[in-house]
Amino acid sequence: MSKPRVAIFDFACCEGCQLQIVNLEEEIIDLVTLVDVVEWREAMSEQSEEYDIAIIEGSITRPQDEERLKEIRERAKILIALGACAVTGGINKLKNNFDLEDVKKCVYGKDAAMPHLDTAMTKAVGEVVKVDFVVPGCPINRAEFAVIVRSLALGKTPVLPTYPVCVECKMRENGCRFEYDEICLGPITRAGCDAPCPSAGHWCYGCRGYVDDPNVNAAKDILEKYGKTIDDLKSKMLLFNSKQEPTL
Amino acid sequence: MSVKKLDKKALNSWVESLVAGQKVFGVQAKGERFAFAELTDASALRLDYDVTMLPPKKYFLPQREDLLTFKRSGGHESVIECDPFVLLGVHPYDFVAIRQMDAIFEKDNDDIHYKARRNAATIVVCDVQNASENVFAGCMNGAVVEDGYDVLITGIGKDYLLDAGTEKGEALLHGVGAPDARAEDMAERSKVWEANKAALKKHELKCAPADLPKLLGSSEEHPVWAEKAEGCFSCGSCNLVCPTCYCFDVQDEIDWNMDSGRRYRCWDGCMLTNFATVTGNHNFRPKVEDRYRHRYYRKGKYIPEKIGEISCVGCGRCITACVAKIANPVEIYNRLLEGK
Numbered sequence: 001m002s003k004p005r006v007a008i009f010d011f012a013c014c015e016g017c018q019l020q021i022v023n024l025e026e027e028i029i030d031l032v033t034l035v036d037v038v039e040w041r042e043a044m045s046e047q048s049e050e051y052d053i054a055i056i057e058g059s060i061t062r063p064q065d066e067e068r069l070k071e072i073r074e075r076a077k078i079l080i081a082l083g084a085c086a087v088t089g090g091i092n093k094l095k096n097n098f099d100l101e102d103v104k105k106c107v108y109g110k111d112a113a114m115p116h117l118d119t120a121m122t123k124a125v126g127e128v129v130k131v132d133f134v135v136p137g138c139p140i141n142r143a144e145f146a147v148i149v150r151s152l153a154l155g156k157t158p159v160l161p162t163y164p165v166c167v168e169c170k171m172r173e174n175g176c177r178f179e180y181d182e183i184c185l186g187p188i189t190r191a192g193c194d195a196p197c198p199s200a201g202h203w204c205y206g207c208r209g210y211v212d213d214p215n216v217n218a219a220k221d222i223l224e225k226y227g228k229t230i231d232d233l234k235s236k237m238l239l240f241n242s243k244q245e246p247t248l
Numbered sequence: 249m250s251v252k253k254l255d256k257k258a259l260n261s262w263v264e265s266l267v268a269g270q271k272v273f274g275v276q277a278k279g280e281r282f283a284f285a286e287l288t289d290a291s292a293l294r295l296d297y298d299v300t301m302l303p304p305k306k307y308f309l310p311q312r313e314d315l316l317t318f319k320r321s322g323g324h325e326s327v328i329e330c331d332p333f334v335l336l337g338v339h340p341y342d343f344v345a346i347r348q349m350d351a352i353f354e355k356d357n358d359d360i361h362y363k364a365r366r367n368a369a370t371i372v373v374c375d376v377q378n379a380s381e382n383v384f385a386g387c388m389n390g391a392v393v394e395d396g397y398d399v400l401i402t403g404i405g406k407d408y409l410l411d412a413g414t415e416k417g418e419a420l421l422h423g424v425g426a427p428d429a430r431a432e433d434m435a436e437r438s439k440v441w442e443a444n445k446a447a448l449k450k451h452e453l454k455c456a457p458a459d460l461p462k463l464l465g466s467s468e469e470h471p472v473w474a475e476k477a478e479g480c481f482s483c484g485s486c487n488l489v490c491p492t493c494y495c496f497d498v499q500d501e502i503d504w505n506m507d508s509g510r511r512y513r514c515w516d517g518c519m520l521t522n523f524a525t526v527t528g529n530h531n532f533r534p535k536v537e538d539r540y541r542h543r544y545y546r547k548g549k550y551i552p553e554k555i556g557e558i559s560c561v562g563c564g565r566c567i568t569a570c571v572a573k574i575a576n577p578v579e580i581y582n583r584l585l586e587g588k
C-alpha cells in the first residue's frame with residue numbers, strides 16, 4: 001500500500017495548531033514515515049496537485065479564500081479541519097458580533113476601503129465545504145492529533161469524546177471552578193484536551209466548542225444558584241463560541 | 249490481634265517509618281480540598297480531612313490502565329501491575345465501597361487487573377474526625393467499620409488507637425513500641441463510633457437503606473426523573489467521584505509503526521451520553537431522563553440485587569461534585585417516598 005499523501009493549508013489563524021504538529025518533535029519522524037507530506041508551507045516549499053488527506057487550519061474570512069478552499073476540497077479524498085479557527089471559527093468569529101464596516105475601519109483605519117484588505121464575516125471550514133474529521137481546540141492537543149492520524153492510517157474512523165470537559169477535569173481531581181465563584185464552560189464543552197485549564201486553576205474557555213447536544217438551558221438555570229447572570233455567562237462564551245449554533 | 253495506643257508524636261514516627269520503608273499513598277491537602285497522593289513526607293498526612301475529591305478506588309481501578317499489549321503481526325500479553333503499597337487514611341464509607349468492589353470484581357469473570365492491585369494493597373482505615381458538608385454515611389451503614397481493615401486508626405482525645413485487623417496489618421504495626429489499649433480506651437473508641445454514626449448525617453434518609461430496592465421497584469414512572477434531568481449536563485461528575493461506580497470503557501491504541509499497540513480501559517459513567525451506545529450506533533438509553541434514573545436504580549436496586557448491599561455508602565461526593573446540584577441521592581429517595 002502506498003503512503004497516504006497529506007497536504008496542510010492555512011487560512012486566517014495564528015498557525016499555532018501547525019506549530020503543535022511541529023512540536024510533536026521526535027514523533028514527527030514517525031509521522032512522515034507513515035504519511036507522505038506533499039505540501040506544507042510552514043515546513044517545505046513543494047506544492048502538489050493531489051492529496052489523500054488535506055488538513056485545513058484557520059477560518060475563512062474572504063471570498064477568495066472560499067474559492068481556494070473549494071479547490072482543495074475537490075482534490076482531497078479526506079478533509080480535516082484543524083483547530084478552533086477551522087472547526088468552529090474560533091476567536092475569529094468575535095468579528096461577527098459587529099458591523100463589518102465598523103470592523104474594517106477599526107482594524108485598518110483609513111485604508112479600510114483598499115481592495116486587498118477586503119474581508120467578510122468569518123466562516124468555519126465546515127460552513128464552506130464538507131468536512132470529514134475535526135481536530136478541535138485552541139491550540140489542538142497534539143496527542144489527540146497523533147491518535148487521529150494513526151487511526152486514519154489504520155483505516156479506523158477516529159472518534160472524538162462525546163462527553164464534556166468535566167469528565168477529564170474530575171479524573172484529574174480538581175476542585176470545581178464553580179466552587180471558586182467562577183463560571184466554567186466545562187459542562188458544555190467537548191472533552192479531549194485533558195482539562196488543562198481547570199487543572200491550572202482557571203475556568204474552561206470552551207475552546208473545543210460545544211459537546212453534542214449541550215444543555216445550554218441548564219447552564220442558564222444554574223447561574224442563579226451561583227449568584228451569576230446570563231450576561232456573565234454570555235461574556236464567557238463570546239471568546240470561542242460567538243455566533244455558534246449549540247452543536248459542533 | 250492487638251490494639252496499640254499512640255500519642256501524636258509516636259503516630260508521626262510510625263508514619264515516618266512507613267514512608268521510609270515502602271510506597272505509601274496518603275491523604276493530603278490539594279488546594280482547599282483533599283486528595284490521596286503519594287506520601288513522601290509524613291507531616292503532609294492529613295488524617296483530619298473531611299473527604300477526598302476522588303475516592304481511593306483510583307488505586308484499584310485507575311483512571312486509565314493498560315490491560316494488554318498486542319502486535320497486529322501476532323501475539324498479545326496481559327499487563328499486570330502490582331507493586332505493593334499502603335493506602336493510608338481511608339474513611340470507613342470508602343472502605344465499605346472497596347469491599348463492595350471486591351465482591352463485584354470477583355463475580356462472573358474474575359478481574360485479574362483489579363485483583364492484582366487489591367492484593368498488593370495494605371489498607372489503613374481511619375475513623376472520620378471532621379464531617380464533610382454533604383456526608384450521609386450515617387444513614388447508609390457507612391459511618392464505621394468494625395472488621396475487614398488491615399489497620400484501623402481512631403483518634404480518641406489526644407491519642408490514637410491503632411487496631412490491626414489482619415496479618416498484613418499486624419506486620420505493619422510490627423515494632424511499634426507503644427502500650428496496648430486498655431478497656432477504657434476501647435470504650436472511648438466505641439463512643440467515637442456512636443458519635444460518628446450520628447454526626448455523619450448531613451442529609452437524612454427517611455427510610456432504611458434496605459427498603460430502597462422495593463421503593464425503586466415501583467417508581468419507574470415518577471415525575472422526578474424528567475424534572476431533574478432537565479438540569480443535567482450529562483457530565484458524569486456524579487459517577488466519576490463515586491466510590492462504588494466502577495464502569496469502564498475499553499479502547500485500542502496503535503503505535504506509529506502500525507503494528508504494536510495496547511488495549512486500555514478508562515473510567516466511564518452511565519450519565520454520559522454514549523455510555524449505552526453499542527455496535528451500529530444504537531444507544532439504548534438515549535434520553536437524559538433514562539440515564540438520570542438509571543444511576544439511582546443502579547445504586548439502590550440493581551447492585552443490591554447482585555451483592556446484597558445498597559451501593560451508595562453516603563460519602564456525599566456526588567452532591568458536592570454536581571455543578572447543577574441535582575445529584576443528591578437522599579433528596580431523590582425521600583422524594584420517591586412521598587409518592588408524587
Ligand code: SF4
Pocket residue numbers: 013014015016017018057058082083084085086090091137138139140
Ligand atoms: S485554533 Fe488557536 S492556535 Fe489554532 S490556529 Fe486558531 S488561533 Fe491559532
Ligand code: SF4
Pocket residue numbers: 165166167169170174175176177178184185186187195198203204485571
Ligand atoms: S471546573 Fe469546570 S470542567 Fe471542571 S468540573 Fe467544574 S465545571 Fe467541569
Ligand code: SF4
Pocket residue numbers: 137138165189190193194195196197198203204205206207208209
Ligand atoms: S479546558 Fe476548555 S479552554 Fe482549556 S483547552 Fe480544554 S476546552 Fe479549551
Ligand code: SF4
Pocket residue numbers: 486489490491492493547559560561562563564565566567577
Ligand atoms: S452515590 Fe454519591 S453519596 Fe452515594 S456513594 Fe456514590 S458518590 Fe457517594
Ligand code: SF4
Pocket residue numbers: 479480481482483484485486487519569570571572573574575
Ligand atoms: S453531576 Fe449532575 S449534571 Fe453531571 S451528570 Fe451527574 S447529575 Fe447530571
